Amino acid sequence: MSGPVRIIAVRHGQSEANLAYERARETPLVFERGDHEVTLTDLGRRQAAAVGRVLAALPETEAPEVVWCSPYLRALDTWALARQAWASDLPHTVDERLRDREMGVLATFNRAAIVARFPEEAARFEAEGEYAFRPRGGESFGDVVVRLRAFVEDLRESAHGRRVLIVAHDAVVLLLRHVLAGGPDAELAAIHRHAPIRNASLSTWHTVDGRLEVLTFNDVAHLA
Template sequence: MDLQRPALLVLVRHAESARNQAKKGSVYFADDAARQVVRGVPDHLVELTEDGHKQAVQTGQGIRARFGTFDYVYTSGYTRTEQTAEGILSAYSPAERARMRCKSDLFIRERDPGFAYDMTTAEAEAAFPWLNEYWQTFGGFMARPPGGESLADVTGRVHTFLNGLFQDRAGQRVMIVTHGGALRCFRFLLEGWSYSQAQRWPEGQAPANCGVTTYRCAGDGGPLQLEDYNQVYWTVGSAADGI
C-alpha cells in the first residue's frame, strides 16, 4: 500500500535564541535592561546564543545516531531555525548532506507577536489594560495578541503546509526545524487535539530548545503516530520556554 504521508516526521524546536535568553520564559521583558541586547531586532532575524549553537550541534549528533539521513529538511526561514538546522546538519558527512534537500517555508514560521513584541511587562499592561481579561476569556489558543496572530491562525497555515507535505513527501523521511508555538499547532493537527488541549502546554511539557518530537507512519499506511515528544540530546545551556 502506498503511503499518503511521510514515513518519518521529526519536529525540532530551534535552539536557545537571544530573545529566549533575554526574556527568561516571560511573555514580555522584565525591564529595559533585559531587552537592550535584542531591542529593535525583528523576530525573523533573531540569532542563537553561544549555548544555542552548542545545543544544535549536540542535537545533530543525537539525531544522526538515531535516525540517519533525511530526504528533506525544512526550516521556517527565520535565522534561529536556519542556524539550528545548520548545527544539526554539521553532524553529517558532506556526502550525507548532499543527499538531503533543504528548504524553508514561511507557513511554519512562529506566530506574529504583534505590537507588544519589544515591550516590558509594565509597558504592555499600560498600553493594553484589557488584555489579561480578554486572554482569560478566549484562552491561549484562540486569543490574538494586539496586532498579532492567535495559535488558531497559525494552525491554518501549518495545515496548508502539512497538506503539501503529505502530497509531495509521501513515504519520505522529513525533519522540520520550527518554533514552540508552531509545534503546538503541529500537535493539534497531527494528534487531533481538542481546543481545550491546545489552550496551553501541560505543566512541565513546554517544548525545550532543540526538543525533538517524532512521528512515524504505521507500516500499513495508517496515520502518523507520535513516537516520543520533546527528546533532548544536549547538555549545555537552559531549556528556555517561549518563542
C-alpha cells in the same frame, strides 16, 4: 494513507531573545530586534550541534531524507549547525508557514512590559485565554493551526513515503502535535499540557497502520 512515514520536529536552539527574556524575569523588557532576525546564543549553537549529532547517530532507516525550515534566522542557523555536525549534504526548503506565531503589536515585549504598556491587551488575554487570544496585528494559536494544516496537507504529496525533518519554533512544534492528531479545534486548549517546548528539543512521529503516531515529544536527553 499518503504522506511522510516519519516526521522529526526540532525547536531552534536558545536564541538571543530567549536569553534576554529569561534574564529579565518579571522586569519589563523591550527586545528591539525583529523576530525574523534574532539568532542563537553560544548555548543555542551548542544545542544545535547536539541535534546534529543525534541525527548522525540515527539508523539509515530513521534518518531524515528531506528538510523544511522556518524562514526565521534562529531556525535556519539551527539547521546549518546541525547539518554541519551531522556532516550531511541535505538541502532544505524554507516555508513561511513554519514561522513563529506572530504577536503583532506585542512582538517585542515580555509579559511584564505588556501589562505595563498594553493593559487592554493584557486584560483581553486574561479574558479570552492564551489559545483564543489574538493580539492586535498578530495571530491566535488557531491561526497558526490553519497554516500548519495547509503545510501538512502539502506534505502528504511532496513528502509521500519519506522521512521529514522540520526545524521551527515552540508554537509550531506544539501545534503540529494537535494538527497531526487530527482532533477538533474545540480541543485545542488541551494542548497546553505538552508545553513548554524546550529549545533544541526533538519530537518524532512515525506511521503506524497508516497514521502518524507520537514516538517521542519534547525530548532533550541529547542536551544533558
